[in-house]
Amino acid sequence: MPYTSPVAEFRFLLDHVLAYAKLAQTETFAEADAETTDAILTELGRLCDDVMAPVNRAGDLTPAVLENGIVRTSPGFKSAYQAIAEGGWLGISADPEFGGMGLPQTLNTAMNEMMSGACLALQLCPLLSQGQIEALEHHASDELKALYLPKLTSGAWTGTMNLTEPQAGSDVGALTTKATANGDGSYAVTGQKIFITWGDHDVAENVCHLVLARLPDGAPGTRGISLFMVPKFLPDEGGNPGERNDLRVVSLEHKLGIHGSPTCVMSFEGAKGWLVGKENGGMAAMFTMMNNARLGVGAQGIGVAEAAYQHALSYAQDRVQGKTPLGKGAIIDHADVRRMLATMKAEIFAVRAIALACGLSMDMAKAGNDPHWQARAALLTPIAKAHGTDIGCEVSSMGVQIHGGMGFIEETGAAQFFRDARITPIYEGTNGIQAMDLVGRKMMDGGEAAFRLLQEVEDCAENARTQLAELANPVWDAAETLREATEWLVAQDANTRNAGAVPYLRAFARVLGAHYHLKAAIADPQGARARLAKVFIDRILPEHSSLLVQARAGAEQLYALSPEDLESA
Amino acid sequence: MPYTSPVAEFRFLLDHVLAYAKLAQTETFAEADAETTDAILTELGRLCDDVMAPVNRAGDLTPAVLENGIVRTSPGFKSAYQAIAEGGWLGISADPEFGGMGLPQTLNTAMNEMMSGACLALQLCPLLSQGQIEALEHHASDELKALYLPKLTSGAWTGTMNLTEPQAGSDVGALTTKATANGDGSYAVTGQKIFITWGDHDVAENVCHLVLARLPDGAPGTRGISLFMVPKFLPDEGGNPGERNDLRVVSLEHKLGIHGSPTCVMSFEGAKGWLVGKENGGMAAMFTMMNNARLGVGAQGIGVAEAAYQHALSYAQDRVQGKTPLGKGAIIDHADVRRMLATMKAEIFAVRAIALACGLSMDMAKAGNDPHWQARAALLTPIAKAHGTDIGCEVSSMGVQIHGGMGFIEETGAAQFFRDARITPIYEGTNGIQAMDLVGRKMMDGGEAAFRLLQEVEDCAENARTQLAELANPVWDAAETLREATEWLVAQDANTRNAGAVPYLRAFARVLGAHYHLKAAIADPQGARARLAKVFIDRILPEHSSLLVQARAGAEQLYALSPEDLESA
Incomplete structure (x- = not known):
C-alpha cells in the first residue's frame, strides 16, 4: 500500500491559493520562508512515505495488546515513532524555548495530514502530544513547563487527553473523577476514564496524562472541573522517569478501525498529579488542547482521503474491465469511475484548502494578535474538523466502490481506510x-x-x-x-x-x-x-x-x- | 442485538400506499388475500426475530472456516437455516408444481428485507437459492426441473451463482471457464470462479452451482456464454446426493463484513454439468436470476438499515447526555440526534416503498402479462437495488454516529451493520x-x-x-x-x-x-x-x-x- 505525500499540492496551495507568504513577513514566523517551508515539506514527505506508510498495514493486522498491564504496540510502530521524534516533528509548532521549531500551524496541519495518510493509527500518538504541548504552553506553571515541555517536544515522553468517562462523553461536565490536595502541592486523582487514545504503549519512556477531574469543592457541571498532569512515571529529581504512579490500563477496546492505536480504559487510583492552570479552570485549558486537536482531526480525515484516493486511482489505472468510451482500457476511462475519481480529487483539494486556511488564520492571529484572524480561525475550526472528516469517510467509501468486489476483501487495503476514517467524525467532538x-x-x-x-x-x-x-x-x-x-x-x-x-x-x-x-x-x-x-x-x-x-x-x-x-x- | 421485524410497516404499505389488494383479484395470486398475507408476514416476523437475529453476532465473530476442503459455518447457522427450510420459505415465490408457495414477489421482497435485518450473512444463502429456482423455472429442461427444483424449494439443497473470475468481474463476457460436451448429454466444466457466496457449507446436503462457461465454439464476449448446472454431489438414480463432483473450494475470503457468509474461490476441474437453457444463451438465463437478485439485494440494504435504525433508536432513548431542549433527558431529544433518527426513519420508509412497488410491478406483470407492468418493474429494479443499498450504507453509518464513541467499539454492534452493508452497493452489479x-x-x-x-x-x-x-x-x-x-x-x-x-x-x-x-x-x-x-x-x-x-x-x-x-x- 504505497503512499506518496502530496507535497506538490501543499506547495501549490501555499503559493497560489493562500497568502502563506505573508507569514514570513511577521516577526513570529520570520523563519517560515519559502526555502524552509519547502525543505520541511520535503523532509516530512520522506518520513511519511518511507517510514510511516510501511507500518500502516501491520498496525491493522496486529493491533496493540495488553500484556500483564503493559501495552505492546504493533510491529514497527516503535521505530517509526522514534523516527518521528528524532526528526523533532513533535515540536514543529512548539515553543523554541523548550526545543520546538516554532513553525506555523499551517505547516503543522500539512504534517498532520501527511502523517495520517501514511498511518492514521500511529499519527494519533504525536497528535495527542502536540495538543498537550499547546495546553501546557498556555496554562501550566513555569515549573511544570520546564519539567514536561522539553520531554514532550523531543518525543521522549508522550501526552494523552483524559476527558471521557462512561457517563460523560459529549457532556464532559458530568464527569465524576475526583482530585484532592495532598498538601505538598500535588493532588491525588481517582476515577476511571475511557477511550484514552495511546493511553499506554512501549514507544517512549513515559506517558503524560492530562486528566480532567473535580476538586472537593468543585461546582457541578463544567464550571467545577480542573485539569491535572498525571504522569505514568513520576519524574525524579533529575527529571527522569522515576517511581510508578498509581494508574493502570484496565483494558483495550476492540475497534472498527485504527487497530494500531491503543484505546485504553484507564484507572487512576489516587494517582499523583499537578494542577494545570487554575482551580476549576480545566475547561479553558481543555479547549486550548481541543482547538488544536480539532483541526488536527480534520487533517486526519483529509489524509485518509488522500491515501484512499491514491489507492483507488492506482487500481483504476491498472484494472481492465469492459469497453470504455476510449476503447478497451482501464476502468479509469469509464464515465462513472471518472466521476468518482474526479469527485474524490476535487473534494480533497477543497477541504485541504479549508484546513490550511484555518491553520493560517491561527498563525496570523498569533503573529499579529488580530481579533479578526482569531475570529476567522474560530469560525473555520468546526468546518475543517467536520467537513474534513466527512470527506475522509466519503472518499474512502468511494475508494472501496472503485475497487468493486476487491474493495470488500481486506487484503486489498481499501477497506482499512474506510474503517479507519470512521472514527474521525466522532472523536474530538x-x-x-x-x-x-x-x-x-x-x-x-x-x-x-x-x-x-x-x-x-x-x-x-x-x-x-x-x-x-x-x-x-x-x-x-x-x-x-x-x-x-x-x-x-x-x-x-x-x-x-x-x-x-x-x-x-x-x-x-x-x-x-x-x-x-x-x-x-x-x-x-x-x-x-x-x-x-x-x-x-x-x-x-x-x-x-x-x-x-x-x-x-x-x-x-x-x-x-x-x-x-x-x-x- | 434484538431485532423486531417491521411487520406493521409492511401492512401499512401494502394496505394504504401500494395497490397490493389488486393482486388477490388476479388468477395467479388469488391466494394472496389479506388474511394469508397477514399470516405470512407474522410468521416470517417470528422466524426472523426469534431464530435468525440471535445468530447474527456469532456470524460476525466466528466466520465460516475452510477445514480439509470443507466449509464449516458459524455457530447456530445450520439450525437457523434448517428452520428457514422447514418453514418452506425458500419457495415463497416458487412454482407450486415443485413445492413452492407461488406467492407474490412483493411478499418475497418483504421476507428478504426482514431476513436481512435479522442476519444478512445467513440470508444470502436462501437469496441465492431463490435466484437459482427462478432461473431454472424459466430456462431449464423438464428433466433438470424435476430433479433440482423440489430439492431447492424444500431447502434440502442450496444454489449458488458462479459468474465472476479474476479478470471478469463487471465484464462477465471476459470469462475463460470452459465447458466441453462429454457425449452423454453432460458437459465437463473447467475453470476458476471467485466471490462465490455460500459456495460451500454444512447447512444442507448439496450445493448446486450455476456456472457460466464457454463452449468450444462459443463466440468471444457475452454472446458465447452458456449456463451449466454443476452440483457438488451428482444426483444418483433416486435423485439423492451421490458421487462427489470434480469441484472444490480453494479458499475463503477475509472480508470487511458479512463474515458469516462463506465467500469462496471455487475450482471446477472437469466437473460434470448440464446445460441450462440454450447453448450460448447463458446471459439470458443469468439475467433472469439477476433481476430477482437485484431487487433482493436492494431489500438487503433496507433490512440492514432497519436493524441499524432500531439499534440506534434504542441507544438514543436510553443514553442520557447533556441538557436537551426538553430538559435533562436522553439524547433522542437533542435536535441533531432527532434529525438523524427522523432522517433514518423517513429514508427507510421511502426506499421500502420503492422496493415493494418494484416487487408488485413484477407480480402484476406476471399476473396480467402486461408490458406496461413489465416496463415498470424493469425501470424500478435498478433504483430499488442501488438506492436500497445506498440507504443501507448511509443509515448504518448514521447509526454508528448516534452511538458516538461507542459506535466505533465492535462490541456495541453498530459497526457490524456498517461493515455488513458495505458490500451491497457492490455485488449483483x-x-x-x-x-x-x-x-x-x-x-x-x-x-x-x-x-x-x-x-x-x-x-x-x-x-x-x-x-x-x-x-x-x-x-x-x-x-x-x-x-x-x-x-x-x-x-x-x-x-x-x-x-x-x-x-x-x-x-x-x-x-x-x-x-x-x-x-x-x-x-x-x-x-x-x-x-x-x-x-x-x-x-x-x-x-x-x-x-x-x-x-x-x-x-x-x-x-x-x-x-x-x-x-x-
Missing part, C-alpha cells in the same frame, strides 16, 4: 457538536466573522467574472445564498439553529471549497487546476442550495414527532 | 452499473416508462393539492423537474448519460420516495405518517434539484481531465 459550535458560539458575533469571510469570497468571484465567468458566477451566487441563510440563521433561537446545523456547516464548506477552487483556477486558468475547479463548481457546489433548504427547515417538525412516531416495528 | 442500466437499457423506450410513472406521481400530487398543499406542491414540482431532466437525458449520447447516471438515479429515488410519503400522508393526514412525510419532503426531497444539476453536467468535463490531471502527489 462529534460532527454534530462541531456544527452546533458553528451555529452557536461561532455566531455569537451576529455572524460578523462569517459575513467578513463571505465578502472575501464574493470579492474574489467579482474580480474573476470577466476572465472566468463560468466558474466565478456560480461561486458568487452561492456565497450570496449562504449569506442570506446566515442572516436568517442568526435571527433564530438555539434549537432552530441546531436542527439545521449539520446541513448548514456542509453548505458553508461547499461555498468555501468552490472559492478555493476558483482561486486555483485563477492561478492556472488554462490548466489542470481550472479543469478540476470546473468539476467541483458544476457538480459539487450545487449541493449547497439543497443543504440550505434543509438548514432552514427548522426544529418544529422534528419535535412534532412523538416517541411513538419514531418507534419502528 | 455495482450501483454505478445499476445507474447506467437505468439511463441506458431502461430508457431505450425513449423514457416512456419513466414518463408514465411520473404522470402517476403528478396526478397523485395534483389530487392532494387542496388537502395537503404543503406536501403535495413540492412533490409535483419535483416530479416536473425530473420529467424535464429525463427529456433532456433521453436525447443525449450514451456517455453523457453515464456521466450523470448515479446522481440521476438518486434524484429519481428522491421523487419516488416523496411520492410514497405523500400517499402515506393522504392515508393518515393528521397522524405520524403525515409528520414523517413532512420531514422527508422538507428536508430530503430538495436534494433532487442539486442531483439533477449534477446529472446534467455532462461527460466532457470528466474526459477533459488528463491522466496527469488525476495524478496526485
Whole structure:
C-alpha cells in the first residue's frame, strides 16, 4: 500500500491559493520562508512515505495488546515513532524555548495530514502530544513547563487527553473523577476514564496524562472541573522517569478501525498529579488542547482521503474491465469511475484548502494578535474538523466502490481506510457538536466573522467574472445564498439553529471549497487546476442550495414527532 | 442485538400506499388475500426475530472456516437455516408444481428485507437459492426441473451463482471457464470462479452451482456464454446426493463484513454439468436470476438499515447526555440526534416503498402479462437495488454516529451493520452499473416508462393539492423537474448519460420516495405518517434539484481531465 505525500499540492496551495507568504513577513514566523517551508515539506514527505506508510498495514493486522498491564504496540510502530521524534516533528509548532521549531500551524496541519495518510493509527500518538504541548504552553506553571515541555517536544515522553468517562462523553461536565490536595502541592486523582487514545504503549519512556477531574469543592457541571498532569512515571529529581504512579490500563477496546492505536480504559487510583492552570479552570485549558486537536482531526480525515484516493486511482489505472468510451482500457476511462475519481480529487483539494486556511488564520492571529484572524480561525475550526472528516469517510467509501468486489476483501487495503476514517467524525467532538459550535458560539458575533469571510469570497468571484465567468458566477451566487441563510440563521433561537446545523456547516464548506477552487483556477486558468475547479463548481457546489433548504427547515417538525412516531416495528 | 421485524410497516404499505389488494383479484395470486398475507408476514416476523437475529453476532465473530476442503459455518447457522427450510420459505415465490408457495414477489421482497435485518450473512444463502429456482423455472429442461427444483424449494439443497473470475468481474463476457460436451448429454466444466457466496457449507446436503462457461465454439464476449448446472454431489438414480463432483473450494475470503457468509474461490476441474437453457444463451438465463437478485439485494440494504435504525433508536432513548431542549433527558431529544433518527426513519420508509412497488410491478406483470407492468418493474429494479443499498450504507453509518464513541467499539454492534452493508452497493452489479442500466437499457423506450410513472406521481400530487398543499406542491414540482431532466437525458449520447447516471438515479429515488410519503400522508393526514412525510419532503426531497444539476453536467468535463490531471502527489 504505497503512499506518496502530496507535497506538490501543499506547495501549490501555499503559493497560489493562500497568502502563506505573508507569514514570513511577521516577526513570529520570520523563519517560515519559502526555502524552509519547502525543505520541511520535503523532509516530512520522506518520513511519511518511507517510514510511516510501511507500518500502516501491520498496525491493522496486529493491533496493540495488553500484556500483564503493559501495552505492546504493533510491529514497527516503535521505530517509526522514534523516527518521528528524532526528526523533532513533535515540536514543529512548539515553543523554541523548550526545543520546538516554532513553525506555523499551517505547516503543522500539512504534517498532520501527511502523517495520517501514511498511518492514521500511529499519527494519533504525536497528535495527542502536540495538543498537550499547546495546553501546557498556555496554562501550566513555569515549573511544570520546564519539567514536561522539553520531554514532550523531543518525543521522549508522550501526552494523552483524559476527558471521557462512561457517563460523560459529549457532556464532559458530568464527569465524576475526583482530585484532592495532598498538601505538598500535588493532588491525588481517582476515577476511571475511557477511550484514552495511546493511553499506554512501549514507544517512549513515559506517558503524560492530562486528566480532567473535580476538586472537593468543585461546582457541578463544567464550571467545577480542573485539569491535572498525571504522569505514568513520576519524574525524579533529575527529571527522569522515576517511581510508578498509581494508574493502570484496565483494558483495550476492540475497534472498527485504527487497530494500531491503543484505546485504553484507564484507572487512576489516587494517582499523583499537578494542577494545570487554575482551580476549576480545566475547561479553558481543555479547549486550548481541543482547538488544536480539532483541526488536527480534520487533517486526519483529509489524509485518509488522500491515501484512499491514491489507492483507488492506482487500481483504476491498472484494472481492465469492459469497453470504455476510449476503447478497451482501464476502468479509469469509464464515465462513472471518472466521476468518482474526479469527485474524490476535487473534494480533497477543497477541504485541504479549508484546513490550511484555518491553520493560517491561527498563525496570523498569533503573529499579529488580530481579533479578526482569531475570529476567522474560530469560525473555520468546526468546518475543517467536520467537513474534513466527512470527506475522509466519503472518499474512502468511494475508494472501496472503485475497487468493486476487491474493495470488500481486506487484503486489498481499501477497506482499512474506510474503517479507519470512521472514527474521525466522532472523536474530538462529534460532527454534530462541531456544527452546533458553528451555529452557536461561532455566531455569537451576529455572524460578523462569517459575513467578513463571505465578502472575501464574493470579492474574489467579482474580480474573476470577466476572465472566468463560468466558474466565478456560480461561486458568487452561492456565497450570496449562504449569506442570506446566515442572516436568517442568526435571527433564530438555539434549537432552530441546531436542527439545521449539520446541513448548514456542509453548505458553508461547499461555498468555501468552490472559492478555493476558483482561486486555483485563477492561478492556472488554462490548466489542470481550472479543469478540476470546473468539476467541483458544476457538480459539487450545487449541493449547497439543497443543504440550505434543509438548514432552514427548522426544529418544529422534528419535535412534532412523538416517541411513538419514531418507534419502528 | 434484538431485532423486531417491521411487520406493521409492511401492512401499512401494502394496505394504504401500494395497490397490493389488486393482486388477490388476479388468477395467479388469488391466494394472496389479506388474511394469508397477514399470516405470512407474522410468521416470517417470528422466524426472523426469534431464530435468525440471535445468530447474527456469532456470524460476525466466528466466520465460516475452510477445514480439509470443507466449509464449516458459524455457530447456530445450520439450525437457523434448517428452520428457514422447514418453514418452506425458500419457495415463497416458487412454482407450486415443485413445492413452492407461488406467492407474490412483493411478499418475497418483504421476507428478504426482514431476513436481512435479522442476519444478512445467513440470508444470502436462501437469496441465492431463490435466484437459482427462478432461473431454472424459466430456462431449464423438464428433466433438470424435476430433479433440482423440489430439492431447492424444500431447502434440502442450496444454489449458488458462479459468474465472476479474476479478470471478469463487471465484464462477465471476459470469462475463460470452459465447458466441453462429454457425449452423454453432460458437459465437463473447467475453470476458476471467485466471490462465490455460500459456495460451500454444512447447512444442507448439496450445493448446486450455476456456472457460466464457454463452449468450444462459443463466440468471444457475452454472446458465447452458456449456463451449466454443476452440483457438488451428482444426483444418483433416486435423485439423492451421490458421487462427489470434480469441484472444490480453494479458499475463503477475509472480508470487511458479512463474515458469516462463506465467500469462496471455487475450482471446477472437469466437473460434470448440464446445460441450462440454450447453448450460448447463458446471459439470458443469468439475467433472469439477476433481476430477482437485484431487487433482493436492494431489500438487503433496507433490512440492514432497519436493524441499524432500531439499534440506534434504542441507544438514543436510553443514553442520557447533556441538557436537551426538553430538559435533562436522553439524547433522542437533542435536535441533531432527532434529525438523524427522523432522517433514518423517513429514508427507510421511502426506499421500502420503492422496493415493494418494484416487487408488485413484477407480480402484476406476471399476473396480467402486461408490458406496461413489465416496463415498470424493469425501470424500478435498478433504483430499488442501488438506492436500497445506498440507504443501507448511509443509515448504518448514521447509526454508528448516534452511538458516538461507542459506535466505533465492535462490541456495541453498530459497526457490524456498517461493515455488513458495505458490500451491497457492490455485488449483483455495482450501483454505478445499476445507474447506467437505468439511463441506458431502461430508457431505450425513449423514457416512456419513466414518463408514465411520473404522470402517476403528478396526478397523485395534483389530487392532494387542496388537502395537503404543503406536501403535495413540492412533490409535483419535483416530479416536473425530473420529467424535464429525463427529456433532456433521453436525447443525449450514451456517455453523457453515464456521466450523470448515479446522481440521476438518486434524484429519481428522491421523487419516488416523496411520492410514497405523500400517499402515506393522504392515508393518515393528521397522524405520524403525515409528520414523517413532512420531514422527508422538507428536508430530503430538495436534494433532487442539486442531483439533477449534477446529472446534467455532462461527460466532457470528466474526459477533459488528463491522466496527469488525476495524478496526485
